[in-house]
Amino acid sequence: MKTSTPKSLIATLALLSIGLTACSGSSDAAQETPAENQTFTVAPNSFPVTLDQHSVSAEAAVFSPMQHVMQPLVVRGDNDANEVEPGLAQSWELVDDTTWRFNIHPDAEFSDGTPVTSADAAASIQRILDFGGGLAPLLEPITTMDTSDDKVLLLETETPLGTLLNTLSLVLIGPADQMDDEAFWEQPIGSGPFEVENFTVDQELVLSSDEDWWGDQDIALDELVFRSMPEQSSRLSALANNEVDLVTGITADATGEVEAMDGVEFEKIPSMGYRKLWFNSSVEPFTDPNVRRAMWHAVDVESIVKDLFGEDAMVAKAPIPQTAFGAPELEQYEYDPEYAQELLAEAGYPDGFETSIQYTDGDGTPDSQLAQAFISAWDEIGVTVNAQPKERAVFLEDFGNADYDMNLMGNSVATGDADYTLGRLYLCADERNGYCNEELDDLLNQAKAELDQDVRKDLYHEASEIIWDEAVGIFPMDSTEAYAYSDHIQDLDMDPAARHDYFSVSVNEQ
Known part of the structure; x- marks a missing residue:
């Protein structure tokens, strides 16, 4: 079982519950027929400039798609939970005021079949520190990373660090022995339910489901596609023509146009x-x-x-x-x-x-x-x-x-x-x-x-x-956060911090 989260973190994470869940599709969901082709296509308002999340660690445009490929130690709770939840770490505890213990799931493995170890987690944290990007200042209080046990990561901090779990939810873990090779990031592997099929800069990122994924969450999608469309008018036109299923970051001046579209749902969340x-x-x-x-x-x-x-x-x-x-x-x-x-x-x-x-x-x-x-x-x-x-x-x-x-x-x-x-x-x-x-x-x-x-x-x-x-x-x-999606999309749950994941999405026949 997961150990309890320090009380000081509970109230912080509770604020995330203000996000509203938007469930698409018919209200009579039982009568919906799943589409044979479970492909979900997103036209985000910001397309990733790289797949190396560590190099641009604060960029939501990179984290959002890459969290489907690479997982963090802990994940933010869903909109009804006031705590972080297990990711690669099946449990954790605050040993003392400055020491955290993370127990990595014994079954966790990368898509090439190699096990996820504490060394992989430590190397991922260290890469963010080395790049010195947006997350680095939040991780700098870490003074020691003990990886003597392959499945246990011990983190010691210079002072008590009540925000560590929050920060670690944004650190995606990759294989320690491959991440320093630039070629690795052209088609990186991770421990998540999707693999990178193709990435073309300024054009498209295609993720395909990993049939051998070690996790136990049911993933309906076979393919997850992100398309680069810098102009909002192009994104909305593609949505109206069923060329994409979701458009994010819709501006106020386009609201009327979107609300008039047939077969399209428009939502806003705090x-x-x-x-x-x-x-x-x-x-x-x-x-x-x-x-x-x-x-x-x-x-x-x-x-x-x-x-x-x-x-x-x-x-x-x-x-x-x-x-x-x-x-x-x-x-x-x-x-x-x-x-x-x-x-x-x-x-x-x-x-x-x-x-x-x-x-x-x-x-x-x-x-x-x-x-x-x-x-x-x-x-x-x-x-x-x-x-x-x-x-x-x-x-x-x-x-x-x-x-x-x-x-x-x-x-x-x-x-x-x-x-x-x-x-x-x-x-x-x-x-x-x-x-x-x-x-x-x-x-x-x-x-x-x-x-x-x-x-x-x-x-x-x-x-x-x-x-x-x-x-x-x-x-x-x-x-x-304003977005629009095709009404044949089911169980779309958007993130108030714009780090959207699509693990729960499924596609119904039109």
Whole structure:
């Protein structure tokens, strides 16, 4: 049996229960006839740029499909469960405040028949640490990984780490002796119920079911296909023509079109997603907090969010969405262009300045819409901002290298806990946006180590206030997750953090 989860984690994970389950198909499911061809085709709003999840560990676009191929030690509970559940680890326990024991399932094996070992789990964690990507800061407190027993992984942490289980749910495990070979990631193997049949960059990812999968969950699908369609209009056209079964990330302006489609269901769920504009605080003039505050006061956030996204977004009240554990309710910056100009003058820029903003390209995307609205507002206070839309791969590289003046992008709190965002993006050591504050570091490190949930919440409130008051970025909106699917799809369960899995999906005859 699985050991009990520490009480401090229960409340955190309970927040994930806000996700709503959408079950597609007829309400009289017993009369539905399963299709002979159990192929499910997804046109996601973001297509994976690589299959190496460790190299882009925080990317939902990669994790979502790859979790069907590679499994983590533990998985987030379903929408009715308030705890993590067994993955490759059939049980775990907190031996003492800083030692965790994970017992790997004795039957767990990769698709080539080799057993999954503690060394494989340790190597996967280490690869994420070595890459230094989005998850690395959350794993850095791990000081020792003992793999002396092939089926037991002992993790020791520098301090108590109440968020470890949440974080490990995002670490996919691969074979230790193969993962450092670049060729491996062209067609990687894992321990999940699907295998990579084909991956063509910017085109298609095809997964086929593994008939010899060691797990006991019933998987109805024979094939799972992800298609790259950068333009939303193309994705929706493909859905209307039954060329794809699911389209994710539907924007507000397309809602009417989707709701009018025959044979298509449209759903929205509360989301762990939000949008943020970061200033590069290491680059002039954004080294001055008054310049950053001026840029925020110059933007009528409430009107822009309402006009562009309507009911599909909510004006942000914190640097993380309100659905996440640890989010306070703060007051959005007042729209005051005159005060913005005063702040610029005090900072030595009475005539404004010229800068740039980068975001992923694609007409009609939330980022391009927000960017254009912001650029127009900034022009009114004498700040000229050059738009830099970029292909996603280039954007991610420049973002990872902090090679930008301002960066606009969507993000999600994948674990539902503030630590996932605040504790991995805003520490000085993260070097993500040029901002460094030792007081903030102290609060975030205390929160990471604290096991008392109420204390952690208070610490995250204080940390959020600093990020907000210092205008590390502009935080305009919390998002909903909108998607549409063919009505012959059964048992579709979508994730509020956009890390969707399709293990329960089946296809009925049309």
